[in-house]
Amino acid sequence: MEKNVVNIEFEARPENQSFARSVAAAYISVADPTVEELTEVKTAVSEAVSNAIIHGYQRKGEGRIAMELKFTDRDRVYIRVTDWGCGISDVEKARQPMYSTGEDMEMSGMGFTVMESFSDKVLVESEPGVGTSVTLIKCLDTYYDL
Amino acid sequence: MEKNVVNIEFEARPENQSFARSVAAAYISVADPTVEELTEVKTAVSEAVSNAIIHGYQRKGEGRIAMELKFTDRDRVYIRVTDWGCGISDVEKARQPMYSTGEDMEMSGMGFTVMESFSDKVLVESEPGVGTSVTLIKCLDTYYDL
Amino acid sequence: MDTIFYLQDDTLVATLAGEIDHHAADRIRSDIDDELLLYDVKNLIFDFSDVTFMDSSGIGVVLGRYKKIRALGGTVVIRGADSLVRQILEMSGVFMLDGCREEKRKE
Amino acid sequence: MDTIFYLQDDTLVATLAGEIDHHAADRIRSDIDDELLLYDVKNLIFDFSDVTFMDSSGIGVVLGRYKKIRALGGTVVIRGADSLVRQILEMSGVFMLDGCREEKRKE
Ligand SMILES: Nc1ncnc2c1ncn2[C@@H]1O[C@H](COP(=O)(O)OP(=O)(O)O)[C@@H](O)[C@H]1O
Ligand SMILES: Nc1ncnc2c1ncn2[C@@H]1O[C@H](COP(=O)(O)OP(=O)(O)O)[C@@H](O)[C@H]1O
Numbered sequence: 001m002e003k004n005v006v007n008i009e010f011e012a013r014p015e016n017q018s019f020a021r022s023v024a025a026a027y028i029s030v031a032d033p034t035v036e037e038l039t040e041v042k043t044a045v046s047e048a049v050s051n052a053i054i055h056g057y058q059r060k061g062e063g064r065i066a067m068e069l070k071f072t073d074r075d076r077v078y079i080r081v082t083d084w085g086c087g088i089s090d091v092e093k094a095r096q097p098m099y100s101t102g103e104d105m106e107m108s109g110m111g112f113t114v115m116e117s118f119s120d121k122v123l124v125e126s127e128p129g130v131g132t133s134v135t136l137i138k139c140l141d142t143y144y145d146l
Numbered sequence: 147m148e149k150n151v152v153n154i155e156f157e158a159r160p161e162n163q164s165f166a167r168s169v170a171a172a173y174i175s176v177a178d179p180t181v182e183e184l185t186e187v188k189t190a191v192s193e194a195v196s197n198a199i200i201h202g203y204q205r206k207g208e209g210r211i212a213m214e215l216k217f218t219d220r221d222r223v224y225i226r227v228t229d230w231g232c233g234i235s236d237v238e239k240a241r242q243p244m245y246s247t248g249e250d251m252e253m254s255g256m257g258f259t260v261m262e263s264f265s266d267k268v269l270v271e272s273e274p275g276v277g278t279s280v281t282l283i284k285c286l287d288t289y290y291d292l
Numbered sequence: 293m294d295t296i297f298y299l300q301d302d303t304l305v306a307t308l309a310g311e312i313d314h315h316a317a318d319r320i321r322s323d324i325d326d327e328l329l330l331y332d333v334k335n336l337i338f339d340f341s342d343v344t345f346m347d348s349s350g351i352g353v354v355l356g357r358y359k360k361i362r363a364l365g366g367t368v369v370i371r372g373a374d375s376l377v378r379q380i381l382e383m384s385g386v387f388m389l390d391g392c393r394e395e396k397r398k399e
Numbered sequence: 400m401d402t403i404f405y406l407q408d409d410t411l412v413a414t415l416a417g418e419i420d421h422h423a424a425d426r427i428r429s430d431i432d433d434e435l436l437l438y439d440v441k442n443l444i445f446d447f448s449d450v451t452f453m454d455s456s457g458i459g460v461v462l463g464r465y466k467k468i469r470a471l472g473g474t475v476v477i478r479g480a481d482s483l484v485r486q487i488l489e490m491s492g493v494f495m496l497d498g499c500r501e502e503k504r505k506e
Binding site for chain 2: 007010019029033
């Protein structure tokens, strides 16, 4: 199962939030994850992709989102979500619980917190005016169960 | 729903047959297809992708497969599966029911026939030594039901 | 999927269903707010029993309604959340707010 | 998913399950052939009741076993195929072969 690199590119439309998490779920399914791991990965991907749609491209419904998926080890999945939207000027601040620039839209500021609790590692690279890349790394317990 | 272009690229591994059809199913789900339409699209995609893995790349487990998905109309989905494998020298012959170069592996030669009966249109472009592109076009009845 | 409502005296029960993400949340939010305007509601019960997926968008839906209900002097109940929905709502601290109570999921 | 077998006199019942594609078919094929070698089997029943997906790879699985069984003078029964599995098997003409019979799916 090592590697198996998948690259996917889709439009920043709201309905693609659910498409993106289904793709991630189908991708890790071959590694026989638990139902809980499946939900955790779907949730983390959902946060990363909706951030790209809502913040990166400011809900314009336009712009491309790229997702790269691979197994860096047979039980460790790597999912990188990239947008070429507005970017984040202060990543450290953005990652804080409850911090949101979308409070008027009832955004909770808990997106990064959810990603962090449902993944083993979250890497954020961003540059204002260039775009944002969020990498989720998740170890699946699958193989320890044997 | 018009357009919503998705491009995906994955490796020619046997386990990606099921991944590819799950992606196609997730993609058309936003258009609220019937269960039957969903199965038909999954089946046609499964045939196209396994052909790329088995014939195009001769089961080597290596090589990239690209899938492009889009709605050319709100109820008409277009799925193009491309490989850069061995190609087909006589496409007309290959499309005939029961014709197969994999009879020793118990291939039935019914892959293209299944794609044709489960899609509205199947286009095949191929060049020996260059690769093959199979395009499946499927009209979803969804919107006529309203 | 559509939110289903019923009114029990001055309490509105909103049964959410399906997948709650930021896309679906817009609709859920406005559906609930329409009901709150339509009837003389004091308290609100969110029933999550039929929710199959939820990301952090659910927090905004709950907190936003909580603020409106508190302004009316009412209370909010979270019912039927499964462990993952619970985990997400817990991160937001919503269960620790005055006038917000949890009712455990029936097993 | 694993194929489940049971032997009824000289008839082997193979209950296929899950998704049958060219990847899964390799395994199914060799599992059935192992059983055919192991026991003194004359007839074969394929039970498709638990199959959730099948593409044309299923045709090869059925036809390949059919040839072996016919060589032994036995018969093949296709049981429990849903409408899509049926449609695919029908395209291959398998139901019109001598010594191959269908048993309808229980509704
Ligand atoms: N892809 C992105 N592009 C631009 N800004 C982003 C992106 N992702 C997150 N942000 C910024 O980080 C903040 C915090 O994000 P998050 O923790 O997910 O909470 P929320 O999405 O609820 O605001 C957002 O409000 C936004 O300002
Ligand atoms: N992507 C491909 N690359 C190379 N050859 C192909 C490809 N797809 C189909 N073919 C050729 O066309 C033949 C017929 O294909 P098909 O109808 O799907 O039946 P089967 O896959 O059972 O052989 C194959 O046996 C193969 O020779």
